[in-house]
Amino acid sequence: MTNDQLIDMTVIKKPLILKSSSSKDSSGATLFWRNLSVYAMDRDRKTINKQLINNVRGVIKPGDLTAILGGSGSGKTSLMTALALRTGPGIVVHGDIRVNGVPVGSSYMKYHSGFMHQEDMFIGTMTVLEHLWFMARMKFDRRVRNREIRGKIESLLRDVGLIYRCNVRIGNNDDGKILSGGEKKRLAFATELLTDPKILFLDEPTTGQDAHSASVLISELTSFAAKGRTVLCTIHQPSSAIFDCFRRIILVADGRIAFAGTSEQAIRFFASQGYKCPQTYNPADFLVATLAIAPRDEDSSRRTAQRICDAFLTSEACKEVDVNIQLELHIAKTYHWRNDISCTNEFKQLQCWLKLFWMVHRGFMQVLRDPSLQLIRMFQKLCLATMAGLCFVGAVNLDQLGIQAVQGVIFILVSENAFFPMYATLSLIPQELPLFLREYRAGMYSIYLYYFARILSLIPGLILEPILFTTIVYWLSGLRATTDAVVLTIMIIIVTMNVSTACGCFFSVAFDSVPLAMAYLVPFDYILMVSMGPFIKLSTLSIYVRWIRYISWLLQSTEALSIIQWRGVHNISCESVNEDLPCMTDGSVVLEYYDFDENNFWMNIISMSIIYIAFHIFGYVLLRRRCKSI
Numbered sequence: 001m002t003n004d005q006l007i008d009m010t011v012i013k014k015p016l017i018l019k020s021s022s023s024k025d026s027s028g029a030t031l032f033w034r035n036l037s038v039y040a041m042d043r044d045r046k047t048i049n050k051q052l053i054n055n056v057r058g059v060i061k062p063g064d065l066t067a068i069l070g071g072s073g074s075g076k077t078s079l080m081t082a083l084a085l086r087t088g089p090g091i092v093v094h095g096d097i098r099v100n101g102v103p104v105g106s107s108y109m110k111y112h113s114g115f116m117h118q119e120d121m122f123i124g125t126m127t128v129l130e131h132l133w134f135m136a137r138m139k140f141d142r143r144v145r146n147r148e149i150r151g152k153i154e155s156l157l158r159d160v161g162l163i164y165r166c167n168v169r170i171g172n173n174d175d176g177k178i179l180s181g182g183e184k185k186r187l188a189f190a191t192e193l194l195t196d197p198k199i200l201f202l203d204e205p206t207t208g209q210d211a212h213s214a215s216v217l218i219s220e221l222t223s224f225a226a227k228g229r230t231v232l233c234t235i236h237q238p239s240s241a242i243f244d245c246f247r248r249i250i251l252v253a254d255g256r257i258a259f260a261g262t263s264e265q266a267i268r269f270f271a272s273q274g275y276k277c278p279q280t281y282n283p284a285d286f287l288v289a290t291l292a293i294a295p296r297d298e299d300s301s302r303r304t305a306q307r308i309c310d311a312f313l314t315s316e317a318c319k320e321v322d323v324n325i326q327l328e329l330h331i332a333k334t335y336h337w338r339n340d341i342s343c344t345n346e347f348k349q350l351q352c353w354l355k356l357f358w359m360v361h362r363g364f365m366q367v368l369r370d371p372s373l374q375l376i377r378m379f380q381k382l383c384l385a386t387m388a389g390l391c392f393v394g395a396v397n398l399d400q401l402g403i404q405a406v407q408g409v410i411f412i413l414v415s416e417n418a419f420f421p422m423y424a425t426l427s428l429i430p431q432e433l434p435l436f437l438r439e440y441r442a443g444m445y446s447i448y449l450y451y452f453a454r455i456l457s458l459i460p461g462l463i464l465e466p467i468l469f470t471t472i473v474y475w476l477s478g479l480r481a482t483t484d485a486v487v488l489t490i491m492i493i494i495v496t497m498n499v500s501t502a503c504g505c506f507f508s509v510a511f512d513s514v515p516l517a518m519a520y521l522v523p524f525d526y527i528l529m530v531s532m533g534p535f536i537k538l539s540t541l542s543i544y545v546r547w548i549r550y551i552s553w554l555l556q557s558t559e560a561l562s563i564i565q566w567r568g569v570h571n572i573s574c575e576s577v578n579e580d581l582p583c584m585t586d587g588s589v590v591l592e593y594y595d596f597d598e599n600n601f602w603m604n605i606i607s608m609s610i611i612y613i614a615f616h617i618f619g620y621v622l623l624r625r626r627c628k629s630i
């Protein structure tokens with residue numbers, strides 16, 4: 001879909017009823033919490049490392065734009081992620097979090113709330129439109145038609161001012177066509193608005209934006225809240241104009257609530273505690289500065305903050321919070337219809353295979369559009385294949401020296417299509433893990449779908465590359481010129497490359513970083529390489545590494561390729577050989593010399609396939625474990 005198509009698209013006459021994950025129930029959501037504490041656990045997950053939030057309560061209502069304010073490290077993000085039920089595994093939340101008086105779980109929040117994170121994460125190679133389209137497909141009910149999705153995306157792009165940037169790539173840093181930091185924030189905002197969530201959480205939405213863009217975003221939030229949505233955001237140093245837009249504020253200091261209510265109430269409350277905001281001061285700055293823990297005067301500023309938090313507990317504003325909570329509980333008991341908040345059953349997720357399609361599509365675009373990865377890689381393959389092939393021009397003959405040349409070409413074919421892809425895949429998971437975890441935790445897809453989609457999107461490259469490389473080397477070196485031999489050689493090299501990539505995937509999941517994965521992979525590769533065949537007779541391998549025979553796909557690949565070249569060859573000449581040296585006139589003798597068995601051909605292919613599946617199964621299991629533990 002082009003920009004023009006999108007802009008000129010016929011306006012849909014009847015009102016859109018988008019069956020997003022949250023739009024089925026149009027009633028508002030009053031979120032309240034009581035006795036809420038949040039703890040960060042130690043690595044062992046048994047002992048508490050730090051209390052992030054200390055026994056707090058509060059209410060936010062539909063229609064209100066509420067801001068959580070506080071100094072850096074005061075606990076704003078911890079409070080908001082706890083309320084959104086999106087804390088990581090190392091965080092424990094204790095307390096009562098309810099919507100419309102009913103306790104809610106993370107699945108409710110997944111379906112009915114949006115969460116805009118402080119750090120934007122996008123796939124830089126996608127355009128704005130492609131990104132929103134992908135998100136819509138993943139988040140919308142499957143009954144929503146494409147036309148409706150287009151309409152929704154168009155109106156959102158207009159609202160956030162990105163309509164004329166819809167075909168621009170989101171970009172990373174090194175490519176000319178990229179969105180600015182502020183535009184990325186607006187895109188992240190539009191992404192969350194796609195599903196029209198009942199509750200919207202935003203962590204520092206204005207960070208990185210100029211004053212004008214920040215005000216535009218806040219006014220967008222105000223209009224979104226005005227539609228009966230509940231909006232809660234954390235914010236750092238808002239300007240006076242932005243501060244005035246917040247219907248209610250929650251001030252946080254050292255994990256406690258220092259105030260909750262309107263900004264006017266806050267200023268009056270602080271004045272009553274002896275902290276009067278000067279006329280010319282930005283009230284937000286004043287309130288945050290009063291509560292901030294000054295590094296040079298930590299004890300005294302901490303005492304001040306604690307005193308204000310204690311005073312808030314006996315204030316009128318706190319009583320108002322309590323009254324509101326009691327009222328919500330009473331309404332929930334009296335009007336049972338309001339309790340029907342678990343309408344997620346009606347939501348029909350996109351079918352697995354369609355999700356897989358969109359994820360593979362995104363993966364393809366990532367691979368295809370990454371010039372650093374694709375073009376350079378193909379060019380490199382082409383050059384390497386030509387150079388390697390040229391080294392063997394005229395050397396592959398049916399004589400004693402030719403035997404060495406054939407085994408040399410086989411070594412080049414196997415090693416070049418094994419080691420490079422293996423190392424190239426090592427960065428795959430560490431690079432993508434943060435985005436994947438975010439999307440997985442937002443309930444967009446399952447772990448197995450992600451893993452499967454990622455493998456599928458790599459496969460075209462893993463077929464094209466070996467075909468290109470093998471064809472050039474095969475032709476230049478002049479290996480056995482029968483169709484069978486060429487096709488089988490290409491097939492085995494494709495399998496070899498795929499197994500190597502599966503091994504790379506496994507190591508990339510197993511270790512947190514690329515250097516750590518390399519530290520383990522390099523010695524493993526040495527063993528694989530030494531036991532490939534050309535360097536040592538397999539029967540003389542030390543007993544400690546003899547097992548490698550069963551798991552070394554490099555050895556199995558070398559054996560299969562050697563069988564292709566030497567099976568049925570009976571006329572190797574001995575003319576150029578010194579009379580004292582043995583002469584191998586038959587292909588079967590050559591295979592024997594390397595301890596290869598002619599009957600192992602299909603067994604090798606089956607073994608390589610089993611190793612491929614095993615690496616991916618282990619990779620998937622480890623990825624699952626990592627997702628549950630990070």
Ligand SMILES: Nc1ncnc2c1ncn2[C@@H]1O[C@H](COP(=O)(O)OP(=O)(O)OP(=O)(O)O)[C@@H](O)[C@H]1O
Nearest residue numbers: 040049050052071072073074075076077078079090
């Ligand atoms: N997982 C954790 N383990 C230990 N300490 C943590 C953890 N998460 C947060 N903290 C600490 O808890 C405190 C509150 O963190 P939080 O991110 O909620 O603050 P914040 O008010 O959002 O800060 P900022 O405005 O700088 O983002 C900080 O001192 C932080 O270092």
